Amino acid sequence: MMPTDLLAAIEQKTIKAGVIGLGYVGLPLAMSMSRAGFTVLGFDIDPDKKIQIETHKSYIDAVSDAVLAREQAEGRFSATDDFGRLGECDVIAICVPTPLTRHRDPDLSYVENTCRAIAARLRPGQLIVLESTTYPGTTEEVMKPILEATGLTAGQDFFLGYSPEREDPGNRDFDTSSIPKVVAGDGAAASALMQAFYGAVVKTIVPVSGTRTAEAVKLTENVFRAVNIALVNELKLVYDAMGIDVWDVINAAKTKPFGYMPFYPGPGLGGHCIPIDPFYLTWKSREFEQPTRFIELAGEINTAMPRYVVDRLAEALDRRLGRALSRSKVLILGLAYKKNVPDIRESPSLRLMELILERGSEVLYHDPFIAEIPRTREYGHLKGRRSVELTPRCLDEVDAVIIATDHDQVDYAAVAQHARLIIDTRNVFSRQGLPADKVVKA
Structure with a gap:
C-alpha cells in the first residue's frame, strides 16, 4: 500500500x-x-x-x-x-x-x-x-x-x-x-x-x-513541572527554618494575576512521567557535552523529599510524644502518587514506607483505591501488604499518621479527632479548616 x-x-x-x-x-x-x-x-x-x-x-x-x-x-x-x-x-x-x-x-x-x-x-x-x-x-x-x-x-x-x-x-x-x-x-x-x-x-x-522536536516537547513539559516542584520543595525547607508556612506564601503569591504560576510541595514526586522523563534528557545531553545542572539539581531535591518527611516524623515523635521512631507504629494515608487515582507508579509513599521500615518502625497504610501493594520494580519487598481499614481503633493504636496523598474519600475529621500526631505533607488540615494542634507540616 x-x-x-x-x-x-x-x-x-x-x-x-x-x-x-x-x-x-x-x-x-x-x-x-x-x-x-x-x-x-x-x-x-x-x-x-x-x-x-x-x-x-x-x-x-x-x-x-x-x-x-x-x-x-x-x-x-x-x-x-x-x-x-x-x-x-x-x-x-x-x-x-x-x-x-x-x-x-x-x-x-x-x-x-x-x-x-x-x-x-x-x-x-x-x-x-x-x-x-x-x-x-x-x-x-x-x-x-x-x-x-x-x-x-x-x-x-x-x-x-x-x-x-x-x-x-x-x-x-x-x-x-x-x-x-x-x-x-x-x-x-x-x-x-x-x-x-x-x-x-x-x-x-x-x-x-520532526520526530526529534516532538520527543523534546514531552520532555520539556515534564522538566518544567519537575523543576518548579523542586523549587517549592526547596522553599519549603528554607521557609520552615524561618518559621514561615510555605503554603501561606504560595496561596498569597498566586493572587497575582500575572508573572506567577502556583506549584505545590509534597513528599516527593510520583507518576509515570515527572520523576523519570527529565533524566532521559540529562542522559542524552551528555552525548552533546551539554550540562543539565538545573534539571539534575531538581532531581536531587525531589528525590530527597521522602527522607525529609521521615526526619520530620522522627523529630515530631521525639518532641511531642517522647517516642523514638524505632519504637513507633506509623500509618501512611495514601499510597497512590496523586489524589483520587489507583496508580502507585513511582509513588513517594512507597519510599516513605521503605525508609520508615529501615528505621525499625512498624508501618501500615490506608488507601481507598489500592487494596494491596502489587509487585513493583523497585519495591518488590513491599508486595502483598494490604490497606488497613481507617477506624477510630486503628487511629488510636498508631503513634503517628502521615498524610502522603490527599484522597477526597478519607475522613480527615476522624483523623484529627483520634490521631496522636499528624504529619501533613499536603496541607489538608489547613485547607479543610480542621484542628491543627496535632499537625506538623512536612
Missing part, C-alpha cells in the same frame, strides 16, 4: 489500527480511535488484561466498563496477546513503558522488543508510531534501524511517526480525545499520514517539524 492509498484509507476509516500496550496510555487511546470510527486491535503481553477486557471489566479509571463493552459490542475494538496479528494492522501505535535503570539511565528495552516484534511482521504500507516518552532521537536512532533491518525502507516502504502521550490520570476535565496532540513524522509522507490519522482521532493536533 503506497502512502496515497494509506492516506485515502485513513480518511475513509477503512484501516485497522493496532495499539501495543493497553495500560494507562494505550487503553484510553484505543477507545478514542474506536470511537472515531476505526477498527482497533489492542495488544498486550499480559493475558489477564485480555480476559478483563473481554469480560468488559476496565482496569483503567479513564475507561468505563460501559464504554469498553459498547466498543466491543459494535465490533470496533478487540484485544489479543497474539503479536502474530500485527501484520493485520495498517497503523500501529506503541504505548509501552520507558523506565529508568537503577543508575538512572534510559531503559528502552520495552520499545526495542516491541519494534522487533513489529519487524517480524512488518509489511509495506504500514505507519508505525511511538507514543512512549523518550529522549530526542529515539524514533530515528533506535526504532528505524530495527525496522529497516527487515530490508524495508522508512519513508518509502513503511512510515514512522512520533506523538507523545499526554495522559493525566484522574483529570475529569480532559481525556485523550480532547487533549491537543503533538504529531510528527519521519519525512513529509509520514507527517501527512500522522496528521490525517490523529486528526481523525482527537479534536486538535499540533504538527511539529
Whole structure:
C-alpha cells in the first residue's frame, strides 16, 4: 500500500489500527480511535488484561466498563496477546513503558522488543508510531534501524511517526480525545499520514517539524513541572527554618494575576512521567557535552523529599510524644502518587514506607483505591501488604499518621479527632479548616 492509498484509507476509516500496550496510555487511546470510527486491535503481553477486557471489566479509571463493552459490542475494538496479528494492522501505535535503570539511565528495552516484534511482521504500507516518552532521537536512532533491518525502507516502504502521550490520570476535565496532540513524522509522507490519522482521532493536533522536536516537547513539559516542584520543595525547607508556612506564601503569591504560576510541595514526586522523563534528557545531553545542572539539581531535591518527611516524623515523635521512631507504629494515608487515582507508579509513599521500615518502625497504610501493594520494580519487598481499614481503633493504636496523598474519600475529621500526631505533607488540615494542634507540616 503506497502512502496515497494509506492516506485515502485513513480518511475513509477503512484501516485497522493496532495499539501495543493497553495500560494507562494505550487503553484510553484505543477507545478514542474506536470511537472515531476505526477498527482497533489492542495488544498486550499480559493475558489477564485480555480476559478483563473481554469480560468488559476496565482496569483503567479513564475507561468505563460501559464504554469498553459498547466498543466491543459494535465490533470496533478487540484485544489479543497474539503479536502474530500485527501484520493485520495498517497503523500501529506503541504505548509501552520507558523506565529508568537503577543508575538512572534510559531503559528502552520495552520499545526495542516491541519494534522487533513489529519487524517480524512488518509489511509495506504500514505507519508505525511511538507514543512512549523518550529522549530526542529515539524514533530515528533506535526504532528505524530495527525496522529497516527487515530490508524495508522508512519513508518509502513503511512510515514512522512520533506523538507523545499526554495522559493525566484522574483529570475529569480532559481525556485523550480532547487533549491537543503533538504529531510528527519521519519525512513529509509520514507527517501527512500522522496528521490525517490523529486528526481523525482527537479534536486538535499540533504538527511539529520532526520526530526529534516532538520527543523534546514531552520532555520539556515534564522538566518544567519537575523543576518548579523542586523549587517549592526547596522553599519549603528554607521557609520552615524561618518559621514561615510555605503554603501561606504560595496561596498569597498566586493572587497575582500575572508573572506567577502556583506549584505545590509534597513528599516527593510520583507518576509515570515527572520523576523519570527529565533524566532521559540529562542522559542524552551528555552525548552533546551539554550540562543539565538545573534539571539534575531538581532531581536531587525531589528525590530527597521522602527522607525529609521521615526526619520530620522522627523529630515530631521525639518532641511531642517522647517516642523514638524505632519504637513507633506509623500509618501512611495514601499510597497512590496523586489524589483520587489507583496508580502507585513511582509513588513517594512507597519510599516513605521503605525508609520508615529501615528505621525499625512498624508501618501500615490506608488507601481507598489500592487494596494491596502489587509487585513493583523497585519495591518488590513491599508486595502483598494490604490497606488497613481507617477506624477510630486503628487511629488510636498508631503513634503517628502521615498524610502522603490527599484522597477526597478519607475522613480527615476522624483523623484529627483520634490521631496522636499528624504529619501533613499536603496541607489538608489547613485547607479543610480542621484542628491543627496535632499537625506538623512536612
